[in-house]
Amino acid sequence: MKINDAVFGELEYNYGWVRHTNIEFCEIEANIALMIDGDDDGEFSEKQYASYNSLIENWEHLQQSLLQPILDYYQQKRFELGYDVLYDKNYPIIDTIDELLKNIRLVGVFVPAARRFEGRYIGLTFDCKWDVENGVGIRLIDEGVTEVGYQDVAL
Template identity: 80%
Template sequence: MKINDSVFGELEYDYVWSRNITIDFCGTETNIALMVDGDEDGEFSDKQYASYNSLIENWGHLQQYILQPILDYYKQKRFELGYDISHNENYPLIDNIDDLLKNIKLVGIFVPSARRFEGRYIGLTFDCRWDEENGVGIRLIDEEVTRIGYQDVAL
């Protein structure tokens, strides 16, 4: 089933509404999945529209703002696993944003149903070289990073 939404564009339903979009991420045009939580009726809430529109309006700033929390998360994960002491090729020393950008790739934006959280909620998912199975997820509420972890924290 497909719909053409005035904000999200042409979406296809397969348990979640989605489409592929191209977005600039830190100077690179990136193909990602836009996923919008909703029932088969294709009705979305004002909060979902506000969340997505705010993300797009603030994307230039937000994409830079989220990089430091990802870097901090990586450093903490590397420390917890002991790879700051013993070498592991999957967890190389990444100590700056440029190195981080070589090891992550934005793969998705998730707009959950409005009833799940207060405020404007957006989830961002990334593939990363150090954990190909779980990736990295970020939860933004009102454009603030509120949680970071595996990709499932974004959903």
Template identity: 60%
Template sequence: MTKSDPIFGELEYNYSWVKGATIHFFGKETEIALMIDGEEDGGFDEAQYAAYQSLMQNWEQLQQSFLQPILDYYQQKRYELGYDTELDENYPLVETTDQLLEMVTLDGIVVPYADIYEGRDIGILFDCTWDVENGLEIRLFNEKVTEVGYQDVAI
């Protein structure tokens, strides 16, 4: 089933509403999946529209805020797994966000159901070289990174 939404565009229903989209991520055109939580009847709430529109309006500045929290998460994971003292090819020493940028690929944007909390909630999904199976997700709340974790963990 497909539908046309004035904000999200042409969507297809597959347990949530999805469409392919192209977005610039650090200067590169990137193909991603845009996923919007919603029922089959296609009704979205105002908070979902507000979250998505705010994300898109601030995308250029916001993406700059993603890398340091991801780097901190990566370094913490590396430490927890003991790869700070034992070499592992999947967890090399990474000290800069530029190095980290080589290890992540933007994969998708999730617009979840509006939460019980007042605010704009978004998930940003990445593929990453160090955890191909689980990937990486950051959660933005009111355009601030509030969580970093495996995909499906942050949201």
């Protein structure tokens, strides 16, 4: 089933609404899945529209604010696994944002059903070279990073 939503565009229903689209992330074109939580009736809440519109309006500034929390998460994860002492090719030393950008790729934007969180909520998912299975997820509430972890924190 497909719909053409005025805000989200053409979506296809597959246990949630999805549209594949391109978005620029840190000057790199990324092909992402835009995932909108919702029933098969294609009805979305004002809060979902507000969350998405706010993301798009603030995207240029927001991109930069995501990078340090991801770098901090990576360095903490590397420390927890002991790779700050023992070498592991999957967890190289990454000290700068430029090095981080070579190791991550934005792959998804998730707009959950409004009832899940207070404020405007968006989840972002990234593939990363150091954890191919789990990737990295970011939870944004009112355009601020509230959690970084595996991709499932974004969903």
